[in-house]
Amino acid sequence: MSEAAPRRWGFLPLLRWGEFGRRWRPEPLVAAGLAMFLALAAFAWLGPLFYTASPYAIHAHRLFLPPSLRHPLGTDDLGRSFLARMMYGGQPSLGVAIVGSVVAMLIGLGYGMTSGLSPPRLDKALMRLLDAILALPTLVLMIFFAAIVPLGPLSLILLLGLVSWPGLARIVRNEVLAYKERDYVLAARQYGAGTGYLARRHLLRAMFPIVVVNATFTVADLILTLAGLSFLGLGIQPPTPSWGGLLGNGSNLAITGSWWLILFPGVAILLAILSLNLVGQGLLNRLEGR
Amino acid sequence: MWAMIVRRLSVSAISLVLLVTLVFFMIHATPGGPAYSILGSHASPQAVAVLNRQMGLDRPLPEQYLIWWEHLFEGRLGYSYIQHTAVSHLIGVYLERTLLLDLAALALAIAVALVVGLLQGYLADRIGGRIIGFLQIVFYAMPVFFTGILLIYGFSMRLDWLPPGGLGQGLASHARHLVLPVLTLALPIAAGFSRYFGHQAREEYRQDYVRTARARGLSEWRIATHHVLRNAVRPFITLVGMMIPALFVGGVLTESVFNYPGLGWLLWRSALDQDYPTLSAITLLIGVLTILGNLIADLLNSILDVRVRYE
Numbered sequence: 001m002s003e004a005a006p007r008r009w010g011f012l013p014l015l016r017w018g019e020f021g022r023r024w025r026p027e028p029l030v031a032a033g034l035a036m037f038l039a040l041a042a043f044a045w046l047g048p049l050f051y052t053a054s055p056y057a058i059h060a061h062r063l064f065l066p067p068s069l070r071h072p073l074g075t076d077d078l079g080r081s082f083l084a085r086m087m088y089g090g091q092p093s094l095g096v097a098i099v100g101s102v103v104a105m106l107i108g109l110g111y112g113m114t115s116g117l118s119p120p121r122l123d124k125a126l127m128r129l130l131d132a133i134l135a136l137p138t139l140v141l142m143i144f145f146a147a148i149v150p151l152g153p154l155s156l157i158l159l160l161g162l163v164s165w166p167g168l169a170r171i172v173r174n175e176v177l178a179y180k181e182r183d184y185v186l187a188a189r190q191y192g193a194g195t196g197y198l199a200r201r202h203l204l205r206a207m208f209p210i211v212v213v214n215a216t217f218t219v220a221d222l223i224l225t226l227a228g229l230s231f232l233g234l235g236i237q238p239p240t241p242s243w244g245g246l247l248g249n250g251s252n253l254a255i256t257g258s259w260w261l262i263l264f265p266g267v268a269i270l271l272a273i274l275s276l277n278l279v280g281q282g283l284l285n286r287l288e289g290r
Numbered sequence: 291m292w293a294m295i296v297r298r299l300s301v302s303a304i305s306l307v308l309l310v311t312l313v314f315f316m317i318h319a320t321p322g323g324p325a326y327s328i329l330g331s332h333a334s335p336q337a338v339a340v341l342n343r344q345m346g347l348d349r350p351l352p353e354q355y356l357i358w359w360e361h362l363f364e365g366r367l368g369y370s371y372i373q374h375t376a377v378s379h380l381i382g383v384y385l386e387r388t389l390l391l392d393l394a395a396l397a398l399a400i401a402v403a404l405v406v407g408l409l410q411g412y413l414a415d416r417i418g419g420r421i422i423g424f425l426q427i428v429f430y431a432m433p434v435f436f437t438g439i440l441l442i443y444g445f446s447m448r449l450d451w452l453p454p455g456g457l458g459q460g461l462a463s464h465a466r467h468l469v470l471p472v473l474t475l476a477l478p479i480a481a482g483f484s485r486y487f488g489h490q491a492r493e494e495y496r497q498d499y500v501r502t503a504r505a506r507g508l509s510e511w512r513i514a515t516h517h518v519l520r521n522a523v524r525p526f527i528t529l530v531g532m533m534i535p536a537l538f539v540g541g542v543l544t545e546s547v548f549n550y551p552g553l554g555w556l557l558w559r560s561a562l563d564q565d566y567p568t569l570s571a572i573t574l575l576i577g578v579l580t581i582l583g584n585l586i587a588d589l590l591n592s593i594l595d596v597r598v599r600y601e
Contacts, residue, residue, distance in 0.1 A: 135581045
């Protein structure tokens with residue numbers, strides 16, 4: 001960024017790697033996890049470019065075929081190509097969780113910043129409210145909401161975002177408290193910097209690493225929650241495939257011995273969560289200087 | 291200390307109000323109001339009007355909100371038009387089954403975690419310790435609904451050793467029906483638990499007193515049980531408290547996978563059947579249990595841990 005850049009792009013320095021970048025050597029956990037997650041994402045979004053079978057076309061003459069060269073992951077109870085369904089199913093499974101965690105991040109940053117920069121009394125009240133929200137059972141409330149309001153991808157994103165921000169809000173608030181008395185922030189204030197400018201220019205930047213770590217774990221959590229909901233038949237609705245929904249369908253059909261309808265979606269969900277946990281743990285190790 | 295307890299209680303009270311208010315407004319936000327959700331969307335306007343008057347749904351919203359609280363305090367949770375019984379009659383039996391499953395899983399998870407964690411601390415960076423560490427990460431990420439289905443497929447469908455779900459008649463059969471759900475629910479909790487505990491145990495094994503004990507000729511078993519375990523187990527209650535939400539959430543999914551008729555299963559069924567009275571009652575109940583669980587864990591923790599108490 002040059003100095004002449006318009007002010008509204010002031011958030012762009014965030015995109016530099018901050019504390020990670022300064023002493024970046026590939027952390028084995030992060031590299032392995034990232035490679036795994038990118039492979040899954042490529043499978044979901046790039047896969048359909050190479051394997052063009054429809055995930056919806058029903059073929060009555062080829063039900064429950066086990067994996068073979070013709071049908072790499074077999075076929076399901078309606079003769080649909082399971083490889084195609086796995087690819088298309090990855091898109092909502094990963095995409096909804098990723099966008100949902102962005103929503104959570106925005107709310108969490110807003111709430112945490114507000115609380116941290118407020119006078120101590122208001123800050124205390126906001127934190128107590130946060131504790132109260134954190135004690136609510138997320139999945140149970142999601143099931144409750146899903147039963148009452150039929151959920152599409154957009155409302156799922158919003159709902160997932162709305163239930164998963166409190167953890168981040170607390171971290172952000174603690175970071176604000178830790179940084180707002182630092183000399184360079186106080187100095188900026190002396191020079192007449194407003195609270196909004198401080199928040200954007202200094203605080204946001206200082207807490208960028210820990211926010212990234214938290215966002216990684218949040219995406220993993222949301223993938224699990226969404227898969228759980230879809231597994232129960234309350235998340236992404238068939239015929240739209242999703243890994244959780246496919247696993248749910250496969251488990252209803254377990255009696256037919258179609259192991260591929262269980263194994264592949266289950267492993268996909270497991271790998272997605274595992275890879276993000278590895279990335280998050282690796283980044284955390286690096287941050288804590290272990 | 292008392293100030294801390296009062297503060298903590300007030301947080302739980304806020305949680306409770308949030309929970310009840312949230313459920314109230316969601317139920318009343320259903321298209322056409324609760325009457326339609328109870329009678330079905332094809333109900334005649336007359337029937338809806340009668341039910342509305344009976345349930346006080348024709349009154350203004352703030353008044354209904356107060357009535358909602360009143361009913362909760364009196365334990366009147368509504369009537370399930372799908373199960374054809376008062377919801378409060380359902381709860382006792384289902385709650386008992388859920389507690390049985392959850393507590394059994396928790397006990398198993400703790401037992402496994404203590405043994406595995408000690409072993410991991412003892413082995414440290416040796417190959418065995420690394421394998422344990424790897425398995426912990428994998429099992430921790432394993433969704434319970436995937437584990438459950440794999441166990442059903444393996445042990446029920448292929449081997450035919452254990453029932454794939456449901457509830458047994460009599461003690462022995464009941465126990466057989468519980469094996470797979472308990473294993474499923476305990477696995478990720480044991481993984482998370484033992485990872486943390488293993489870390490603690492490892493730190494303890496590095497301490498001088500372990501070396502001293504070895505020099506005194508104590509057996510490894512005695513060092514493990516009398517020294518390491520005793521010191522590493524301190525953050526135990528915190529950990530149990532942290533695991534309570536995971537236990538309830540995992541319980542809901544596990545019960546659904548195994549068709550084990552507990553609260554979680556009832557929640558799931560009433561969600562699919564759009565049985566709103568049951569649904570809202572169970573949501574409230576599990577919510578209250580979670581809030582209570584958190585509260586008890588926090589209080590115990592602060593009573594036992596001096597550092598938290600004086601903060």
